[in-house]
Amino acid sequence: MSNHPFVPLRHREVRLLWGAAVVSDVGTWVQLIVVGSLVAAGTGSAIQTGLVALATFMPQGIASPVGGLLADRYDRRKVFAIALMAQALVTTVLAVVLGMGVRTPAVLTLLILLGSAAGATGAPSYAAMQPDLVPADELMAMVSLGVYSWNSGRIIGPLLGSVLVLSVGPAWTIGFNAFSFVVMAAAVSLVRRPFRPHDGAEGAGGSVRERLVDGWRTLRATPGCWHGVVLLVLFNLTVVPFMGLIPIYVRAEYGGGTGLTGAVASAQGVGAILGGVLITVLAARHRRSFLVGRLVWALSLALGVYALAPNKAWLIAGGALLGAASASMFISSSAIIQRDAPPASRGRVVSIMQAAMGVSYGIGLLFIGSIADATNLHLAFGVGSVLLLVGFGALTLRSRNWRVAIDGAEVLPADRVPHDVLSVACGD
Template sequence: MRALRLPRLSSLRAFDHPGYFAVWLGALVSTIGTWMETVAMGVYVTQETGRAEWTGGIAALTFLPSVILSPVGGALADRFDRRAYVAVGSVVQLLLAGVLTVLAFTHQLSVHAVGVVSLLNGCASTLISPAFSAMLVELVPPRDLHSAVSLNSAQYNLGRIIGPAAAGFVLAAGGAPWALLINTLSFLAVLIALSRVRTPPRDMGKVAQNLWKQIAQGISVVRADADIPLMLWATLLVAGLVAPFIGLVPVFAIREFGQGAAATSLLVACQGAGAVTAALVVGTLVDTLGQRKLLGIISLAIGAVSALYWLAPTLPMAATCIVLLGGSYMMMMTGLNSYCQSRVPREMQARMSSLYSMVLGGSYAAGVWGLGALSDRVGLRFVMVTSSVLFLALVLTLRLMRPRRFENASS
């Protein structure tokens, strides 16, 4: 496969590497299917239960395993051939998606079944995600690391645009079973892409140590760094206080605007549009401002934009706000992730990715379920606006107390 040559945009430099582009394209097809399933099941659970607590709880189950399994996944990614390891995990996810598809076509689907499959899929995703992230890093030189991470996020969010739009059409035309079937088949694209790339050989003798010693070594490296702990704290706060807007989109569309799958698909797609747009410019912004300074600016913007989204009185205004929120969220999370990755040697990047995923997934799971449950009792808008304002207040407090930490990175 030929590389895509777009040298003038630093954000797109990772596309100059054929292996990266092949995996990126396969992952995009799979992500489109995943978002079709996410929208279909989000609407299904919200309509079946009528409670944000259930919708948030099901979303949380996908991320909950990261609290326990992320460090294990990071260590395993350094013990096996990453390409083969990701392929095995993708097959497991294909089979789990197939179970949901069969249940839907045979009219045996239930909220509890969706919850069980979501939990198992979360386990599989958590175990292979560090290997996938580390494999992408292996496919590009160090100077293109931020481009690779940003484009991977753009891939995910481009799927967030196409997937919900396709889901809206498929749900209207054939119902949830067909959306689930398309998701099942989409995993084949990842397997085909993996069969066409070769990752650089690694000295497996260096990773023959005990699994738990590998995990402990990764934690030690993080604790010894001057900047990574701050970035992980920032990840925890964003994931717990702001990111739940992702899982609660169906509740917002159905409960606040009195609409269903079409409005849910619109909001999810608009978030993806904002994220993809941000991915195209974030490389240039990093080159101009510096990674640390850009993170400081975005950390202030995201809380305010999140509050505006939840205060939006109409669906068109909410759609406009979530474009900005999606872009801010994408730049914040990819910036935090790539900064952490850049602080550790390559042989530690899978474990760094796993610790980042553990913080992100654990905090998001707690936030989306807890805020969803509280919303059922107090009100969705009030809870989410308060959460957004709390995040903004914490960032402002930290900036006033330690302004230099937002401007300069340690050498």
């Protein structure tokens, strides 16, 4: 395995797509922070603010499986480009609505939901393209590049969003995000070669239901993929909700506004990039199960620091620590899934991963947000920190083969796949 974190950039296609992804991710974070801050200022509710972030990620639960079907039947490059243009169209409508003075949370959330659904439809195609863009030993570094672009957006987006809102207003600020999707679509169109699923691949035919079931069975029969999904679900239920609650946490507990919100989000982004570089280097030296076990403890500690931050400086530091640990966990788990997913059904397997992440994030966001509205956000994040350790402890106690699966297990024969979902998740 190559331990250089930027080695995939030696490929022209990767450079092209990654550069455009940085622009697109900056636009996404501009929108998330600006609209989240508008809703937080107008409602003062953790639930209402969380729904804005939820609308950004929750569509994965429905749209990603559809995208997975498309990714395993059609040219993945074209599917991704069409989805990007659909996102650009919906985001343009959002900009126009804001320009008309509409600030109703339900309207803004609905438009974000529609745009995110378009994005979630194209995401499995992009993820399924990645193993074909680089050699196998560069795959983890390739996954890390996605984290770098997303978190570059997290660093630049909130700061740029704050400047743009003050300079040109929220409507034109969201218009920048619409333009960023066009930039990404243009980059995809410049990748000339097709990315078609393997001809004659098992599961390529049949009804929609049959193909979805085939993808699910493939995921269940592949221990590395299944354990990777279980880890991501646990992570999204307990830790990731803090991201969507940054605007209300800053406002309610520290008396801050868009500026402090941007500072915390940017610190998280810096930490995520550093964490991504570090985990890519460490993965060449340590077994994946060794790293995952320590990442769980690091995540719990970082979330505890964030929850108990006594002042703004500690809050920003906690955000940076959370960013580093969160990015490392996402990269590790995602790379396990992409490593072990069979090429013919990779789109569907990845789409199930993304759907599971979206649904679990939504549940976690509502759960943590409800605790926060009933008590306070300090306690809510503390609960998440404890539940992460409890959940991982339950997994390791129940599972006999989790280390083998995470480090690289063979696919089980179909007749040996257990019927009980929990027993499969635990490798029995």
